[in-house]
Amino acid sequence: MKKKYKLEDLDCANCAAKMEEAINKIDGVNEASVSFLTEKLIIDAEDDKFEAVLEEAQKIITKVHSSTRIIK
Amino acid sequence: MDRLNEKQRNKLFVSIIIPIVLYIGCLLMEHVKVSDIPWMISWLQESNDSVMDTYPVFWFAPLFAAGMDVYIEACINIKHGNFLDEKFLMMIATLGAFYCREYSEAVAVMIFYQIGEFFQSYAVGKSRNAISELMSIAPDFANREIADGKYESIDPDDIEVGDILAVFAGEKIPVDAIVIEGEGYLNTSALTGESMPLTVKAGDEVISGCINGDTLLKIQAVKTYENSTVSQILELVENAANKKSKTERFITRFAKYYTPIVVGCAVVLAVVPSIIFGNWVEWILRACTFLVISCPCALVISVPLAFFGGIGAASKIGALIKGANYLEMMANLDVLVSDKTGTLTSGEFKVTTVDAVEGNTCDDVLKFAAAIEKVSTHPIAKAIVSACDNPVMESMISDVVNVPGKGMIGDVGFSKIIAGNAALLSENGVIIPEDVVATKNTIVYVAKNGKYIGSIEVADEPKLDAKSALENIRKEGVSKVVMLTGDSEEAAAKAAGELGITNFRAELLPQDKVKYVEGLLAMIQGEKKFLAYIGDGINDAPVLARSDIGIAMGSLGSDAAIEAADIVIMDDKLDKIASLIGIARKTIGISKTNIIFALAVKIICLILGALGIANMWVAVFADVGVAIICILNSMRMLLNNKETKNVEG
Numbered sequence: 001m002k003k004k005y006k007l008e009d010l011d012c013a014n015c016a017a018k019m020e021e022a023i024n025k026i027d028g029v030n031e032a033s034v035s036f037l038t039e040k041l042i043i044d045a046e047d048d049k050f051e052a053v054l055e056e057a058q059k060i061i062t063k064v065h066s067s068t069r070i071i072k
Numbered sequence: 073m074d075r076l077n078e079k080q081r082n083k084l085f086v087s088i089i090i091p092i093v094l095y096i097g098c099l100l101m102e103h104v105k106v107s108d109i110p111w112m113i114s115w116l117q118e119s120n121d122s123v124m125d126t127y128p129v130f131w132f133a134p135l136f137a138a139g140m141d142v143y144i145e146a147c148i149n150i151k152h153g154n155f156l157d158e159k160f161l162m163m164i165a166t167l168g169a170f171y172c173r174e175y176s177e178a179v180a181v182m183i184f185y186q187i188g189e190f191f192q193s194y195a196v197g198k199s200r201n202a203i204s205e206l207m208s209i210a211p212d213f214a215n216r217e218i219a220d221g222k223y224e225s226i227d228p229d230d231i232e233v234g235d236i237l238a239v240f241a242g243e244k245i246p247v248d249a250i251v252i253e254g255e256g257y258l259n260t261s262a263l264t265g266e267s268m269p270l271t272v273k274a275g276d277e278v279i280s281g282c283i284n285g286d287t288l289l290k291i292q293a294v295k296t297y298e299n300s301t302v303s304q305i306l307e308l309v310e311n312a313a314n315k316k317s318k319t320e321r322f323i324t325r326f327a328k329y330y331t332p333i334v335v336g337c338a339v340v341l342a343v344v345p346s347i348i349f350g351n352w353v354e355w356i357l358r359a360c361t362f363l364v365i366s367c368p369c370a371l372v373i374s375v376p377l378a379f380f381g382g383i384g385a386a387s388k389i390g391a392l393i394k395g396a397n398y399l400e401m402m403a404n405l406d407v408l409v410s411d412k413t414g415t416l417t418s419g420e421f422k423v424t425t426v427d428a429v430e431g432n433t434c435d436d437v438l439k440f441a442a443a444i445e446k447v448s449t450h451p452i453a454k455a456i457v458s459a460c461d462n463p464v465m466e467s468m469i470s471d472v473v474n475v476p477g478k479g480m481i482g483d484v485g486f487s488k489i490i491a492g493n494a495a496l497l498s499e500n501g502v503i504i505p506e507d508v509v510a511t512k513n514t515i516v517y518v519a520k521n522g523k524y525i526g527s528i529e530v531a532d533e534p535k536l537d538a539k540s541a542l543e544n545i546r547k548e549g550v551s552k553v554v555m556l557t558g559d560s561e562e563a564a565a566k567a568a569g570e571l572g573i574t575n576f577r578a579e580l581l582p583q584d585k586v587k588y589v590e591g592l593l594a595m596i597q598g599e600k601k602f603l604a605y606i607g608d609g610i611n612d613a614p615v616l617a618r619s620d621i622g623i624a625m626g627s628l629g630s631d632a633a634i635e636a637a638d639i640v641i642m643d644d645k646l647d648k649i650a651s652l653i654g655i656a657r658k659t660i661g662i663s664k665t666n667i668i669f670a671l672a673v674k675i676i677c678l679i680l681g682a683l684g685i686a687n688m689w690v691a692v693f694a695d696v697g698v699a700i701i702c703i704l705n706s707m708r709m710l711l712n713n714k715e716t717k718n719v720e721g
Binding site: 014016021038063 | 145152193196313373376
């Protein structure tokens with residue numbers, strides 16, 4: 001399943017790159033991309049793991065830049 | 073400085089303006105003696121030194137005013153284990169400078185840093201706005217018909233398939249629909265970049281995003297807003313920014329290796345000289361300066377931004393690019409392969425000559441053929457039908473059969489008529505006389521009751537602008553232009569001659585086209601050259617997929633084209649390709665300039681920083697200043713095209 005989310009408060013391009021790399025490593029993720037310019041997160045992951053992946057992704061994102069949120 | 077949002081305005085005031093005021097206050101206080109201020113003496117100790125020298129603690133006021141949000145965020149990030157944060161470094165650098173009694177310098181640098189961050193965020197915000205403005209083709213409302221012939225204004229999202237909508241003069245078509253009432257013209261410039269009006273009447277399909285001319289049109293929705301052309305285009309362009317170019321991926325990989333190396337150097341810089349010379353505070357400061365200089369923000373922001381601008385610029389001229397990587401490839405386009413019919417030629421056939429054997433008139437030949445071709449939608453059939461001035465009565469025609477790829481057979485009156493290619497006639501036992509010569513065009517042979525009675529020659533013309541467009545494409549550095557077609561050798565040769573193309577292959581089946589393209593690809597293998605194929609998207613899907621860049625033209629965004637191609641050109645103007653190559657080159661040029669500039673400045677400053685020659689001012693410039701310059705350069709991609717559009721009106 002491939003889903004697109006808007007990211008709130010993503011100010012730093014470096015952070016976007018770090019987030020993208022870390023999210024791609026989550027178990028169950030086929031492909032993820034974070035675009036600093038469009039402020040969008042696109043995740044392509046296995047259907048049954050999707051919820052868990054999304055939670056993990058938010059954790060990673062907060063770790064890199066504390067105020068960034070995934071808008072569901 | 074237009075439209076700062078609230079967050080930005082707050083930041084401007086709190087982190088920049090107030091600190092500047094306080095800073096100036098402190099500077100003044102450096103020249104004012106404590107003894108000069110009577111009310112101070114009463115609660116401070118008597119002194120002949122300046123206020124600031126006696127109470128350097130006052131310097132904390134502007135420092136914290138400017139740096140508070142930086143320090144807070146630095147601490148939060150440390151809590152999450154993120155030590156390499158720029159803000160943490162700035163915190164150490166400024167507090168360290170304070171410790172070394174360099175008060176005014178620390179405050180000045182922090183203010184300078186905040187100014188820089190502010191400009192950076194402003195520039196990025198402006199770029200994001202510019203892109204979405206380019207994309208302001210989306211309709212905001214629709215007029216749906218309700219009882220009594222009245223209309224309600226609704227959100228386009230709420231439109232359902234089958235709804236009857238009214239589009240008044242000057243309004244945007246909200247969804248893909250069919251005109252049920254009214255006649256007029258549409259402005260398709262939002263989608264195609266062309267201001268040539270498109271005439272429409274009842275029964276015509278119209279797509280969302282087009283602006284209605286002077287007359288009222290009543291339309292019936294065939295798609296919801298979500299599935300209509302405009303939404304698909306917006307989606308496509310947005311996704312395109314996510315599909316990264318090689319340059320962008322290089323930057324990401326570079327930053328990944330670059331950061332640990334720089335950190336390593338910084339640690340060495342902090343520790344080793346301290347052990348040798350002592351004075352660890354100074355060396356830690358230098359290491360911090362070093363790290364601040366090294367921040368790759370400038371590259372990581374400006375390169376994607378340039379590509380973002382390139383994609384936006386392309387969509388403005390009606391070319392939708394599905395990924396930044398395709399834009400990159402277009403800049404190095406070497407071979408252009410094109411389909412003939414409908415791409416290089418108009419796709420509209422016309423009857424050029426009618427020939428009849430003895431005993432028959434040309435009129436008869438045309439009449440009989442037109443009668444049975446009437447039911448066919450093939451362009452050749454249409455040409456024959458429109459060329460016939462006195463058609464046969466409907467009631468005389470019966471039992472018409474279409475033989476795919478070959479022609480039509482049917483009855484007119486009591487005669488059996490066959491109209492098709494040579495193969496069809498011979499399969500039906502008709503002998504075509506030896507002296508009927510094959511010419512350069514497509515020929516429809518006609519037989520009546522088993523006997524050959526004549527032939528009709530049809531041709532389609534090269535597009536008017538095709539020749540000059542191809543010349544421009546060659547000027548942009550494309551070394552080879554090849555035409556592939558399933559049409560006859562003669563027709564291909566004629567078109568090629570008129571278009572100035574020397575390389576062409578005719579009578580190809582789709583799989584032959586793929587093979588030929590593969591051959592061309594093999595020739596440019598390994599070099600930084602690319603091959604693009606232009607087709608109509610429907611029949612050429614395999615070839616489009618196989619090429620480096622598949623370009624689908626025309627069909628104002630048919631689903632099949634959008635699906636199969638990498639680049640979709642909304643109208644059928646070939647000169648868009650030359651423009652695209654230009655845009656691609658400019659984008660890559662800007663990216664390269666940025667990369668070289670940023671790296672050069674940073675490396676120089678890093679060396680100076682390590683040697684202690686560069687102070688924190690240089691560091692902040694090397695980080696934030698360079699980032700701003702690179703971002704402004706990338707923004708040229710967006711703004712330049714805005715200007716051009718205004719000039720054209």
